[in-house]
Amino acid sequence: MLIRYETLADIGAIHDLTSIAFKSTPYSDGTEAEIVRRLRAAGDLTISLVAEEEGEILGHVAFSPVTIDGGHAGWFGLGPISVKPETQRQGIGKALIARGLELLEEMAASGCALIGNPDIYSRAGFSSDGQLRYLDVDRRLVQWIVLRGPAPCGTLQFSAAFEG
Incomplete structure (x- = not known):
């Protein structure tokens, strides 16, 4: 499996993959593929990686800038992340996350945050101490990984691509 940056030729496949990957998930509002498109259009798609095998895109992950209490301070958000349903639970998502975090480290990023299931993302090193908040989301779902500096605290x- 090859993990690489997206190319222009991948955009349609990424859109389709993201739509399919989230189609049957109960927590999805069906906007994930559109979020990726809006991130790209806004210039906020800082890192966009695909996992490819034999010419087929099996997974995709997006990383974009986030703010904490209104300041950027080198933090990024992970998501959406999509893996082709029939190839899930084979380490593709974990590999995409690991490579993205390596690239963020190379960029001297402070860290990465996400909203997600702690049982899944703790395996990739993410955690929550309840000090980082996002809307009215359960704080244990608001997770982060520090790459340099202090742990995040605040909102x-x-x-804006996530808001529609």
């Missing part, structure tokens, strides 16, 4: 805000 997390994702790119």
Whole structure:
């Protein structure tokens, strides 16, 4: 499996993959593929990686700038992340996250935050101490990984692309 940056030729496949990957998830509002498109259009798609095998895109992950209490301070958000349903639970998502975090480290980023299931994302090193908030979301779902500097504390805000 090859993990690489997206190319222009991948955009349609990423859109389709993201739509399919979230189609049957109960927590999805069906906007994930559109969020990726809006991130790209706004210039907020800082890192966009695909997992490819034999020419087929099996997974995609997006990283975009976030603010904490209104300041950027080198923090990024992870998501959406999509893996082709029939290839889930094979380590593709974890590999995409690991590579994205490596690239953020190379950029001297402070860290990365996400909203997600702690049982899943703790395996990739994410955690929550309840000090980072996002809207009215249960604080244990608001997770982060520090790459340099202090742990985040305050109100997390994702790119406007997440708001529609």
